[in-house]
Amino acid sequence: xxxxxxxxxxxxxxxxxxxxxxxxxxxxxxxxxxxxxxxxxxxxxxxxxxxxxxxxxxxxxxxxxxxxxxxxxxxxxxxxxxxxxxxxxxxxxxxxxxxxxxxxxxxxxxxxxxxxxxxxxxxxxxxxxxxxxxxxxxxxxxxxxxxxxxxxxxxxxxx
Amino acid sequence: xxxxxxxxxxxxxxxxxxxxxxxxxxxxxxxxxxxxxxxxxxxxxxxxxxxxxxxxxxxxxxxxxxxxxxxxxxxxxxxxxxxxxxxxxxxxxxxxxxxxxxxxxxxxxxxxxxxxxxxxxxxxxxxxxxxxxxxxxxxxxxxxxxxxxxxxxxxxxxx
Amino acid sequence: xxxxxxxxxxxxxxxxxxxxxxxxxxxxxxxxxxxxxxxxxxxxxxxxxxxxxxxxxxxxxxxxxxxxxxxxxxxxxxxxxxxxxxxxxxxxxxxxxxxxxxxxxxxxxxxxxxxxxxxxxxxxxxxxxxxxxxxxxxxxxxxxxxxxxxxxxxxxxxx
Amino acid sequence: xxxxxxxxxxxxxxxxxxxxxxxxxxxxxxxxxxxxxxxxxxxxxxxxxxxxxxxxxxxxxxxxxxxxxxxxxxxxxxxxxxxxxxxxxxxxxxxxxxxxxxxxxxxxxxxxxxxxxxxxxxxxxxxxxxxxxxxxxxxxxxxxxxxxxxxxxxxxxxx
Numbered sequence: 180x181x182x183x184x185x186x187x188x189x190x191x192x193x194x195x196x197x198x199x200x201x202x203x204x205x206x207x208x209x210x211x212x213x214x215x216x217x218x219x220x221x222x223x224x225x226x227x228x229x230x231x232x233x234x235x236x237x238x239x240x241x242x243x244x245x246x247x248x249x250x251x252x253x254x255x256x257x258x259x260x261x262x263x264x265x266x267x268x269x270x271x272x273x274x275x276x277x278x279x280x281x282x283x284x285x286x287x288x289x290x291x292x293x294x295x296x297x298x299x300x301x302x303x304x305x306x307x308x309x310x311x312x313x314x315x316x317x318x319x320x321x322x323x324x325x326x327x328x329x330x331x332x333x334x335x336x337x338x
Numbered sequence: 339x340x341x342x343x344x345x346x347x348x349x350x351x352x353x354x355x356x357x358x359x360x361x362x363x364x365x366x367x368x369x370x371x372x373x374x375x376x377x378x379x380x381x382x383x384x385x386x387x388x389x390x391x392x393x394x395x396x397x398x399x400x401x402x403x404x405x406x407x408x409x410x411x412x413x414x415x416x417x418x419x420x421x422x423x424x425x426x427x428x429x430x431x432x433x434x435x436x437x438x439x440x441x442x443x444x445x446x447x448x449x450x451x452x453x454x455x456x457x458x459x460x461x462x463x464x465x466x467x468x469x470x471x472x473x474x475x476x477x478x479x480x481x482x483x484x485x486x487x488x489x490x491x492x493x494x495x496x497x
Numbered sequence: 498x499x500x501x502x503x504x505x506x507x508x509x510x511x512x513x514x515x516x517x518x519x520x521x522x523x524x525x526x527x528x529x530x531x532x533x534x535x536x537x538x539x540x541x542x543x544x545x546x547x548x549x550x551x552x553x554x555x556x557x558x559x560x561x562x563x564x565x566x567x568x569x570x571x572x573x574x575x576x577x578x579x580x581x582x583x584x585x586x587x588x589x590x591x592x593x594x595x596x597x598x599x600x601x602x603x604x605x606x607x608x609x610x611x612x613x614x615x616x617x618x619x620x621x622x623x624x625x626x627x628x629x630x631x632x633x634x635x636x637x638x639x640x641x642x643x644x645x646x647x648x649x650x651x652x653x654x655x656x
Numbered sequence: 657x658x659x660x661x662x663x664x665x666x667x668x669x670x671x672x673x674x675x676x677x678x679x680x681x682x683x684x685x686x687x688x689x690x691x692x693x694x695x696x697x698x699x700x701x702x703x704x705x706x707x708x709x710x711x712x713x714x715x716x717x718x719x720x721x722x723x724x725x726x727x728x729x730x731x732x733x734x735x736x737x738x739x740x741x742x743x744x745x746x747x748x749x750x751x752x753x754x755x756x757x758x759x760x761x762x763x764x765x766x767x768x769x770x771x772x773x774x775x776x777x778x779x780x781x782x783x784x785x786x787x788x789x790x791x792x793x794x795x796x797x798x799x800x801x802x803x804x805x806x807x808x809x810x811x812x813x814x815x
Contacts (some may be wrong), residue, residue, distance in 0.1 A: 345732055388709035429744065429745045
């Protein structure tokens with residue numbers, strides 16, 4: 180039961196809380212729920228446009244976390260090391276979010292292979308689509324040079 | 339049921355999520371659990387000092403939410419209107435947080451009455467105390483002048 | 498003496514300081530110089546990707562300022578009101594910025610007319626191109642509906 | 657010509673621009689001028705309270721820069737290394753800043769010696785005092801243990 184995860188009591192709670200806090204894997208990829216706070220808004224009364232990239236990044240980070248991919252471990256995983264670097268973003272701002280809104284960030288893998296990953300992400304408030312994004316990620320080694328994504332890792336994103 | 343509210347499938351799940359999202363009232367006040375993401379860190383490898391104020395503000399906002407005090411409603415609650423304004427903060431940075439840490443933000447009321455509120459807040463990682471803060475809040479009306487906190491509202495903070 | 502520009506005394510100073518602070522119009526559009534501070538970096542040691550959108554937005558805001566277009570005035574300029582809303586961004590992250598870097602943000606108008614504007618923006622460190630962005634902006638009225646950009650205003654962007 | 661300072665051409669420009677960008681040393685310490693942008697505001701229409709800490713930190717960073725103290729160099733300056741860590745802040749929020757405001761951040765040394773530094777900082781808009789802060793900074797070595805501030809360095813802050 181997800182609620183237990185954050186709201187329960189005793190030691191069990193903390194562990195479960197960790198999990199709920201990180202969202203959950205879905206049929207299409209990953210889903211994370213986040214709240215809009217003061218810090219996310221600007222004087223227009225709406226969410227500051229760059230803040231949506233924070234919500235998207237939290238989604239990507241927790242997607243990896245739920246896949247069991249520790250980014251810090253990847254760096255020293257094999258001889259080369261492996262780092263994900265955002266190479267390009269295309270973002271459509273469909274409709275604005277406001278203070279106190281509850282947002283669901285959905286992340287799914289469009290492509291994972293070679294030296295490249297493509298993720299598609301959406302932010303919704305209830306059913307309404309607010310943000311649509313396409314994120315092109317370069318797979319590089321510890322020295323910043325392009326490298327291949329290992330098969331085992333690529334497979335995780337395609338599940 | 340709040341959880342229903344947000345989490346779509348297994349309608350039940352969503353409601354619980356909503357509730358968990360805003361933390362919970364405790365014997366001493368309020369407790370909120372939050373994750374440290376990339377955005378919170380700086381090149382020192384630790385959390386950027388001003389980001390702790392974001393975590394503290396999320397705690398205060400959700401404390402009010404859990405008390406059933408809608409800040410937007412307050413503004414038009416009576417003839418004068420009522421707004422909370424941070425007047426002074428004293429913050430002790432005891433120990434640093436790091437990427438991926440899970441933080442618990444505890445908020446409690448030291449004083450609520452007259453035209454002033456004093457909240458004490460703590461941020462902990464597990465048992466370890468990272469941040470201790472004292473927040474002096476002025477109670478003002480819609481025109482920014484000091485006004486008294488209504489008895490009914492003051493009582494909520496003292497429960 | 499450059500220092501006078503920002504640090505001098507008397508009325509002249511403030512005006513000049515103000516002007517320098519807002520960058521300047523160039524043959525192609527506008528150019529603004531900004532410093533990278535702690536707040537802009539993350540624990541990777543580089544600038545956090547969403548922060549580039551802050552630098553780009555500062556550039557757009559000061560471009561309008563240097564064109565003499567007060568955004569607050571636009572809202573009540575004619576019967577309808579006029580607001581600029583970011584509709585889509587395409588951002589290429591070419592090379593990373595680091596703590597203490599001095600960045601030049603260049604903004605130019607690709608299209609201004611109808612209910613739409615397209616701006617192209619670049620961030621460089623010295624000669625090196627770090628960020629390239631294309632920003633599609635919707636022109637809407639006070640109620641958020643598409644409206645035409647007045648000829649006089651469109652002409653300013655095309656100079 | 658002030659504009660030259662930031663916008664001129666040739667090598668001279670970059671150096672002068674760099675200098676102006678970093679504020680200047682004054683009789684009392686250091687002074688930096690900064691603009692309020694969209695990113696600094698929240699939906700209340702005023703500057704988000706935690707953003708003042710960003711302005712203060714920019715002031716401290718450029719104070720060190722103008723004193724010729726490279727923080728990165730300090731880390732490897734002697735056998736121990738030297739790092740400045742914010743230990744406590746007391747901040748009085750006197751009056752709010754708004755979008756487009758030009759702010760002057762003044763930093764001066766109250767105490768520099770032993771394993772501790774105390775800085776006092778103010779943010780003003782024109783003559784009006786908006787923010788007053790007292791920042792207690794611990795001087796630690798590369799392993800995070802308290803160490804003495806070298807005499808030569810302490811003397812720089814007392815000039």
